[in-house]
Every structure is written in structure tokens, then in C-alpha cells.
Amino acid sequence: MSKPLEQAIAAMVATFNKYSGKEGDKYTLSKAELKELVSKELPSFMGKQLDERRFQKLMDDLDHNKDNSVDFQEYAVFLATLSTLCNEFFTDMKRKN
Numbered sequence: 001m002s003k004p005l006e007q008a009i010a011a012m013v014a015t016f017n018k019y020s021g022k023e024g025d026k027y028t029l030s031k032a033e034l035k036e037l038v039s040k041e042l043p044s045f046m047g048k049q050l051d052e053r054r055f056q057k058l059m060d061d062l063d064h065n066k067d068n069s070v071d072f073q074e075y076a077v078f079l080a081t082l083s084t085l086c087n088e089f090f091t092d093m094k095r096k097n
């Protein structure tokens, strides 16, 4: 049985591949693929209904090389940013208690 952190890394990779293979380049996320991944796999982090303006902002922020798709490295930066926000949230909670 693999450890939780190993499972988390495997889930991160498997989730990317689950959506990246749906259309176009199977090694990158198109805008539609990213939108589906975020709404189905990160609902409590990102909200179930991301409005178009907020989603476009997210896509622009993540797509560092401006090729209109999110590759694995750009996706990994996104998850690292979410992890950092999560850690800050728990650190603040501990400080308050």
C-alpha cells in the first residue's frame, strides 16, 4: 500500500491525463479540458460554477507560455499554488487557537 503523499502525486498525474486526452494535444489541457477538470475535480477549492470571466483569468494566469493550453508543468505550478494557500489557511487556524 503506497503512502498518502505517493497517492497524492499519483492522483495529480492521473487526473491530468484523464482530462488532457479528451481533445486535441493529448499531453496538454485545452481551455475546455481545464474547465472540466477544475469544476469536477476541485469543486470545493474553486467553486462548482466558475463564471466565464473568472475562468478566463485563471486560464491566463496558468498559461505561462501563452500557447492557449496548460501543459503538465503549468498544471503542477497551479497545484503547488493551491497547496500553498491550503497550508497558509491551516497555519492561520493554528495561530488563532
Ligand SMILES: [Ca+2]
Binding pocket: 062, 063, 064, 065, 066, 067, 068, 069, 070, 071, 074
Ligand atoms: Ca501553456
